[in-house]
Every structure is written in structure tokens, then in C-alpha cells.
Amino acid sequence: MPRLQxxxxxLRERALFVRRDIIALLAKAQSGHSGGPLSSxxxxxxxxxxxxxxNPSRLDDPGRDLWHFSIGHVTPVIYSLMGxxxxxxxxxxxxxxQLNGHLQGHPSxxxxxxxxxxxxxxxxxxxxxxxxxxxxxxxxxxxxxYCVMGDGEQQEGQIWEAAMFAAHYKLDNLxxxxxxxxxxxxxxxxxxxxxxxxxxxxxxxxxHVIEVNGHDIAGILQAFDEARATSGRPSVILAHTVxxxxxxxxxxxxxxxxxxxxxxxxxxxxxEMGTSLADWTARLESWTRPEVAPGLRAAS
Amino acid sequence: MSGTTKTAAPVPPAPVxxxxxxxxRTREGFGHGLVDLGERRKDVxxxxxxxxxxxxxxxxxxxxxxxxVEVGIAEQNMMCIAAGxxxxxxxxxxxxxxxxxxxxxxxxxxxxxxxxxxxxxIGGAHGGISVGPDxxxxxxxxxxxxxxxIPNMKxxxxxxxxxTRKATVALADDPHPNYIRFxxxxxxxxxxxxxxxxxxKANVVREGSDLAIIACGVMVYEALVAAEELSDRGIQxxxxxxxxxxxxxxxxxxxxxxxxxxIVTAEEHQxxxxxxxxxxxxxxxxxxxxxxxxxxxxxxxRSGKQDELMxxxxxxxPDVVRAAERVLARKRAR
Numbered sequence: 001m002p003r004l005q006x007x008x009x010x011l012r013e014r015a016l017f018v019r020r021d022i023i024a025l026l027a028k029a030q031s032g033h034s035g036g037p038l039s040s041x042x043x044x045x046x047x048x049x050x051x052x053x054x055n056p057s058r059l060d061d062p063g064r065d066l067w068h069f070s071i072g073h074v075t076p077v078i079y080s081l082m083g084x085x086x087x088x089x090x091x092x093x094x095x096x097x098q099l100n101g102h103l104q105g106h107p108s109x110x111x112x113x114x115x116x117x118x119x120x121x122x123x124x125x126x127x128x129x130x131x132x133x134x135x136x137x138x139x140x141x142x143x144x145x146y147c148v149m150g151d152g153e154q155q156e157g158q159i160w161e162a163a164m165f166a167a168h169y170k171l172d173n174l175x176x177x178x179x180x181x182x183x184x185x186x187x188x189x190x191x192x193x194x195x196x197x198x199x200x201x202x203x204x205x206x207x208h209v210i211e212v213n214g215h216d217i218a219g220i221l222q223a224f225d226e227a228r229a230t231s232g233r234p235s236v237i238l239a240h241t242v243x244x245x246x247x248x249x250x251x252x253x254x255x256x257x258x259x260x261x262x263x264x265x266x267x268x269x270x271x272e273m274g275t276s277l278a279d280w281t282a283r284l285e286s287w288t289r290p291e292v293a294p295g296l297r298a299a300s
Numbered sequence: 301m302s303g304t305t306k307t308a309a310p311v312p313p314a315p316v317x318x319x320x321x322x323x324x325r326t327r328e329g330f331g332h333g334l335v336d337l338g339e340r341r342k343d344v345x346x347x348x349x350x351x352x353x354x355x356x357x358x359x360x361x362x363x364x365x366x367x368x369v370e371v372g373i374a375e376q377n378m379m380c381i382a383a384g385x386x387x388x389x390x391x392x393x394x395x396x397x398x399x400x401x402x403x404x405x406x407x408x409x410x411x412x413x414x415x416x417x418x419x420x421x422i423g424g425a426h427g428g429i430s431v432g433p434d435x436x437x438x439x440x441x442x443x444x445x446x447x448x449x450i451p452n453m454k455x456x457x458x459x460x461x462x463x464t465r466k467a468t469v470a471l472a473d474d475p476h477p478n479y480i481r482f483x484x485x486x487x488x489x490x491x492x493x494x495x496x497x498x499x500x501k502a503n504v505v506r507e508g509s510d511l512a513i514i515a516c517g518v519m520v521y522e523a524l525v526a527a528e529e530l531s532d533r534g535i536q537x538x539x540x541x542x543x544x545x546x547x548x549x550x551x552x553x554x555x556x557x558x559x560x561x562x563i564v565t566a567e568e569h570q571x572x573x574x575x576x577x578x579x580x581x582x583x584x585x586x587x588x589x590x591x592x593x594x595x596x597x598x599x600x601x602r603s604g605k606q607d608e609l610m611x612x613x614x615x616x617x618p619d620v621v622r623a624a625e626r627v628l629a630r631k632r633a634r
Contacts, residue, residue, distance in 0.1 A: 121408075124408055128383050134385060158380070
């Protein structure tokens with residue numbers, strides 16, 4: 001079952017799990033980023049549990065789609081998605097950023113099986129995805145390549161070198177996703193260094209641009225379908241999101257870009273999400289097998 | 301050139317007329333090496349940043365157009381595209397000027413290529429001051445220092461056409477990232493098609509035990525010329541061709557220190573962090589002996605002709621001879 005194609009309802013529930021995982025692992029590590037992981041949890045879940053053909057039990061499956069997070073700092077959501085999807089036991093999430101754990105602060109291929117290419121220095125990932133898409137085409141493979149970028153990251157010049165390349169080589173097997181939460185470390189993106197009008201920029205680079213509410217699962221699935229149906233040019237999905245989405249006191253506040261919740265804040269966040277730190281941590285600890293954990297409703 | 305005694309990688313004596321050597325471009329060795337590879341394996345692809353002719357990858361492009369990727373003037377992009385290609389099982393070689401490959405895309409080389417340990421092969425053309433008239437911006441003289449400081453990277457500086465061609469082929473078989481430096485202008489051919497090249501194994505190209513001259517790249521020829529002149533004065537210099545800067549052949553270097561008791565290093569590179577630095581690190585940890593460095597002394601290059609520049613920057617055979625005299629004086633004073 002490489003492509004899960006979960007229903008919208010099941011995806012909503014799984015996205016809630018992912019958000020709980022993010023808070024629980026950050027609370028344990030007391031280090032890491034909160035804002036971006038929470039804003040990308042919905043489209044991330046749609047990617048891993050509906051759209052992409054991935055095979056966590058056979059990482060080198062030649063038929064797999066390739067995914068790459070150019071924003072390496074959102075490891076809390078990357079690892080939560082991987083754990084929920086069965087790449088490794090969910091219990092491992094509690095070793096995030098620990099010396100002897102396999103979950104580095106930024107994604108590392110040789111520490112975390114399933115990561116295709118390490119990342120962490122912004123602006124490089126879309127180029128990597130271009131190479132993956134071109135290599136796949138050279139092989140005549142039908143695989144698709146997905147690259148998640150940040151909106152602040154659009155300030156890196158290399159993004160636009162890659163944008164030029166992908167359109168020049170008509171890499172229609174490539175789908176970029178921008179987590180457009182309008183915040184970066186120093187403040188509002190438009191205040192720090194404006195990137196608007198972003199859709200026009202991508203169109204001018206000859207990409208097919210799809211704008212979507214990045215928290216509307218049904219809309220996200222439609223956007224993936226539209227990208228899949230687009231030929232002759234790469235597609236980019238501008239996912240309009242809210243930083244810190246799902247935790248009232250984090251939402252739309254740039255100060256949550258790079259810090260974790262303390263214990264009390266994590267407790268409050270998880271309470272808002274219908275669980276407690278002790279209960280959710282216990283769920284993670286108990287799941288020691290690398291497989292997709294059942295949902296509350298979806299599994300029955 | 302004398303025989304090949306006591307070397308791990310024996311070098312068949314190649315008839316080299318030091319006074320009037322055959323001249324050939326190392327970049328052509330890179331181009332021909334890529335063609336050799338293209339014929340041998342289907343997974344080799346070549347990327348270039350708008351320098352097809354000057355890096356000689358045109359030879360590959362003409363033969364294997366489906367495996368040739370023009371990236372345009374975007375070195376950082378090219379480094380990461382190569383990484384993505386490697387992630388799909390390709391063996392990508394990228395070619396641009398070494399000044400850009402080593403500096404402009406250093407972060408991409410470090411994070412995306414080396415940290416992931418992908419088999420990306422970086423071809424740095426126009427290495428060293430011998431680039432000539434283009435001047436300082438295009439004369440790569442920091443490559444060894446930068447590349448060898450990055451984990452997982454290997455660094456090769458071949459001495460001539462044949463060695464560049466063989467090194468290019470050998471690097472494809474190494475499942476890790478690596479960097480090969482070659483030059484623009486024709487340089488003396490001092491090896492032959494049958495000379496053994498083993499990645500990570502230094503070649504003794506002249507025997508002697510009064511001192512050792514350890515060189516890489518075009519300086520191997522200058523070292524041989526210097527050794528010949530020293531020989532006329534009754535001083536027998538061993539010449540060691542350290543084509544692989546990383547991993548360094550520490551055994552061969554320690555042997556040179558032990559058996560010769562004095563070392564001169566010779567490179568077309570900044571004095572900080574290059575061959576001299578690598579040799580010094582190895583020697584002080586094995587068998588400390590006096591070392592003199594023939595290198596560019598912490599300054600940018602400038603426009604001029606190849607030979608003029610090498611002389612002006614103090615990296616010709618006479619400079620090696622003077623360094624030998626200094627190091628022998630220090631050896632005697634111990």
C-alpha cells in the first residue's frame with residue numbers, strides 16, 4: 001500500500017496526531033522549531049497519507065516518489081510524519097535532538113533512514129529536487145518529486161536559479177510546495193524582505209501556480225491532482241497557512257518560529273488538541289514498531 | 301627519471317625529457333576521462349555551468365548528449381542538481397572553474413553533497429595561478445584548503461594529462477563525493493598511459509634520500525627539474541607525487557620524512573591549508589623533520605603569462621632548489 005490515499009476525514013485526524021506529536025517531541029527535547037512544523041502539518045499529512053507513493057518498509061523501492069524538505073528546520077513535522085507513516089517507531093520521536101538519538105536537529109540522511117538528501121542550509125532544496133526530477137526522467141521512471149519550501153526561503157537567490165532550471169527542462173514531474181505562513185525569524189516576511197507578489201514571480205518563471213488554503217485538506221488534495229495533471233511545466237502549490245496553526249497562543253506569532261513550548265505551554269497546547277502531555281507521550285512511548293499506527297476512527 | 305624501488309604504487313619509468321617535455325592540457329585529460337567513463341558506464345552524467353568548451357566536457361557532450369546537462373551560469377544550483385541526480389543513482393560529474401566550484405558553491409558542497417555523502421564528482425578547471433591572463437578572480441588557489449577541511453570529501457590534484465584522465469575514471473568508482481583540480485594551459489607530461497594511478501596512494505617518481513620534494517599538480521614537473529639540478533650538485537632528492545591530497549598517503553609521507561630527514565613541499569596553491577599544510581600535519585604526527593614550503597604566500601594572483609606568473613609568485617624549479625638548500629641547512633644544523 002505505497003499510496004495510502006486516505007480520506008479527507010482520516011487525513012484531518014492524522015494531521016491532529018501529527019500536531020500532537022510535534023508538541024510532545026518538542027516538549028521532551030526542549031529545543032527545536034514550533035511555528036513552521038505546525039503550519040505545514042496539514043499539507044504534510046496530505047502528502048504522506050494520500051498523495052505520495054512511498055514505501056517505508058523498502059526505502060530503496062525504485063517505484064517510490066521522492067520528497068525533500070528544503071526547509072530542514074521543520075524536522076518536528078518531518079519526523080512526526082515519518083513516524084506516523086511507519087518509517088521508524090513513534091517512540092523514537094522522544095529522542096529528537098538527543099546525542100544518541102537518530103533524529104538530528106536538521107534532516108540527515110545517514111542518521112535517519114528515509115531521508116533522501118540532508119538539508120538545513122536554506123535555498124538548496126529545490127535544486128536538489130530538480131536533479132531528482134531530471135534523473136527520474138532520464139531513467140524513464142514515472143515517479144514524482146515533491147519539494148517543500150518556506151516563504152522566507154524564497155529570499156534565497158538559489159531558489160530562482162532552480163525555478164529557471166525546472167521550467168527550462170520542463171520538469172512536470174516536479175511539484176513544489178511553499179508553506180506560505182508569512183512569518184520568518186525576524187518578523188513578518190513582508191517587513192523583513194518582501195516576496196510579494198509571489199504567485200506572479202513563479203508564473204513569470206513559467207511554472208504552473210496553484211494557490212490553496214494550506215489548512216483545507218480537500219483543497220490540498222485538489223491542488224495535488226491539478227499538479228499531477230499539469231504537463232510540460234513544473235507546478236508550485238502556494239499553501240497559505242498560519243504559523244503555529246492549532247495552538248491558540250502560537251498562531252500567527254513569528255516569535256514561535258524557532259522555539260519549543262515549555263512544559264506548561266505544551267500541556268496547554270495538548271489540552272487544546274484534546275489530549276494531555278502524559279497521555280500523548282505514553283502513546284508515543286508505547287508505539288515501538290515501525291508501522292502506521294491506527295487512527296482513532298480510521299482504523300476501525 | 302629513475303626507477304621505482306620501494307613504492308607501494310610502482311611507476312614504470314616513463315621517458316621524460318625534462319628539458320623539452322611533451323606539453324598537454326590536463327583539462328583535456330578530464331574530457332577524455334569522461335568519454336572513457338561514458339563508454340564504460342551508463343550512470344555517468346555530466347553537468348556544466350556555461351563552460352562546455354573551456355572545461356573540455358564538450359568531448360562528452362558530443363558523444364553522450366542525453367547524459368549531458370547544461371545548467372547555465374548558476375554554480376550553486378548545479379552543485380545541488382548534481383546531488384539530486386546522485387540521489388537517483390547517477391554518478392554526476394560537474395564542471396566549472398575551480399574558483400567557483402570551491403568558493404561560490406562551498407556551502408552547497410558542504411551541506412547537500414558532503415553531509416549527505418553523495419557520489420558527486422566536482423571538476424575544478426583553471427586551477428592555480430597558471431591560468432594566466434584572466435587574473436586573480438579566476439585563479440583558484442584555495443581549493444585544497446577548502447575541500448580537504450570538509451568531511452567525506454576527497455581531493456585530487458593530478459600532475460599531467462594522463463594522470464588527470466586516469467583520476468577522472470577512478471573517481472567514478474569511489475562511492476563518495478570528491479573533487480578533481482586541473483588546469484588551463486598545456487603542462488609537461490611526466491607520466492604515461494601505463495603509469496599506475498591508485499586513489500590515495502602517492503607515487504615516488506624519483507628516488508633519493510638527501511631530502512624529499514613532495515609535490516602535486518604541475519609542481520611535480522618543477523620538482524623533477526629541481527631534483528635534476530640538485531643531482532648535478534651531488535644532492536639526491538626523492539620526488540613524491542601526492543596526487544591525492546585527501547585521503548593523504550600518510551605512510552609514504554612518513555617514510556619520506558624518516559628516510560630523507562628533510563622535506564620541501566611544492567604546490568600551486570596558497571600556503572595556508574594546502575599540500576604543505578597537509579604534509580606538515582602528517583609529518584609532525586609521525587616523524588618531525590624540517591619542512592620548507594614552495595607555494596603562493598598569502599596573496600591574490602594577477603594577470604600575466606603562465607611562466608611569468610609562476611616565476612613571479614615563486615613557484616618555479618629554481619624556487620624549489622632554493623627551498624631545498626634552506627631545508628638541507630636546517631637538517632644539517634639539527
